[in-house]
Amino acid sequence: MEKPGPSFSSENTSQKMFIGTDKISEIVNDLDSDGGSFSELSDSDMCKVSSPFGGSSSEEEEEEEEVVQPEPDRGTKRKCRALHKCANTDFELGWKEKIQAVQKPAFSGVPGINKNFQITQDSSPLDIFEIIFSPEMFKHTHKETNRYAKQQINKKKQEGSLSPKSVFALWNTVSLQEIKKFFAIIIHMSVLHKSSLWDYWSSCLIIHTPYAASVGMSRDRFLAILTMLHLNNNNAKAARGQPGYDPLF
Numbered sequence: 450m451e452k453p454g455p456s457f458s459s460e461n462t463s464q465k466m467f468i469g470t471d472k473i474s475e476i477v478n479d480l481d482s483d484g485g486s487f488s489e490l491s492d493s494d495m496c497k498v499s500s501p502f503g504g505s506s507s508e509e510e511e512e513e514e515e516v517v518q519p520e521p522d523r524g525t526k527r528k529c530r531a532l533h534k535c536a537n538t539d540f541e542l543g544w545k546e547k548i549q550a551v552q553k554p555a556f557s558g559v560p561g562i563n564k565n566f567q568i569t570q571d572s573s574p575l576d577i578f579e580i581i582f583s584p585e586m587f588k589h590t591h592k593e594t595n596r597y598a599k600q601q602i603n604k605k606k607q608e609g610s611l612s613p614k615s616v617f618a619l620w621n622t623v624s625l626q627e628i629k630k631f632f633a634i635i636i637h638m639s640v641l642h643k644s645s646l647w648d649y650w651s652s653c654l655i656i657h658t659p660y661a662a663s664v665g666m667s668r669d670r671f672l673a674i675l676t677m678l679h680l681n682n683n684n685a686k687a688a689r690g691q692p693g694y695d696p697l698f
Contacts, residue, residue: 566580568580582632587625587628587629587632588625589680590628590678590679590680591623591624591625591628593679593680593681593682594623594628594674594677594678594679595622595623595677596679596682597677597679597683598617598620598622598623598677600683600684601617601677602617602618602620605617616672616673616676616677619673620673620677623674623677627666627670627674628674630664630665630666631666631671631674631675631678633664634649634660634661634664634666634671637649637660637661641658641660643656646668646671646672647668649661649668650662650667650668
């Protein structure tokens with residue numbers, strides 16, 4: 450009486466790629482007899498398949514099939530484009546050797562500190578700074594920054610796009626002293642570089658520096674002034690194509 454179990458037939462049995470038992474015996478005998486190697490085995494012998502399940506040798510020979518390996522598709526060959534020859538020598542570039550004596554203009558100025566600036570050995574760094582950034586420039590920046598902020602706030606009110614928590618809605622008129630503090634922090638940032646503006650007010654012990662906060666300006670106030678900072682009156686700007694148009698205005 451046969452035990453119940455799965456039955457296998459030659460029709461539904463999946464075949465795997467391996468060398469049949471008869472062929473293995475033949476290869477081993479050949480190696481023992483004449484000292485051959487596996488390299489002598491042809492591609493057709495290696496590509497024969499046989500059922501992994503039991504069966505007579507005659508059935509295995511009938512089921513052996515030769516698998517033909519297709520040629521790999523290597524695609525079309527890429528054509529190389531001929532490159533133009535670049536000029537390498539001075540002659541090919543059109544250079545000519547013509548040395549001329551250069552006459553340096555004579556210096557007619559008076560060396561040293563300009564007496565009109567009234568700078569002495571007792572002058573402070575602020576005195577020297579005000580030669581470049583005069584008090585009139587601070588006043589001008591103060592006036593135009595407040596003007597620009599008012600223009601933008603009125604514009605957003607007319608458009609209905611003034612958000613209650615935006616920098617425009619929370620804006621307070623900037624003072625002249627705040628403008629000076631703002632530029633003091635800017636100069637400090639040019640000396641000490643950090644990855645972001647927020648880091649200059651960071652309380653983290655690794656990156657903390659007290660200067661920005663010690664000036665008396667908070668981070669949010671600094672960013673608000675930075676948003677509104679302006680040097681010109683936008684209402685006086687000439688349109689493109691009109692007389693007096695300045696693209697740098």
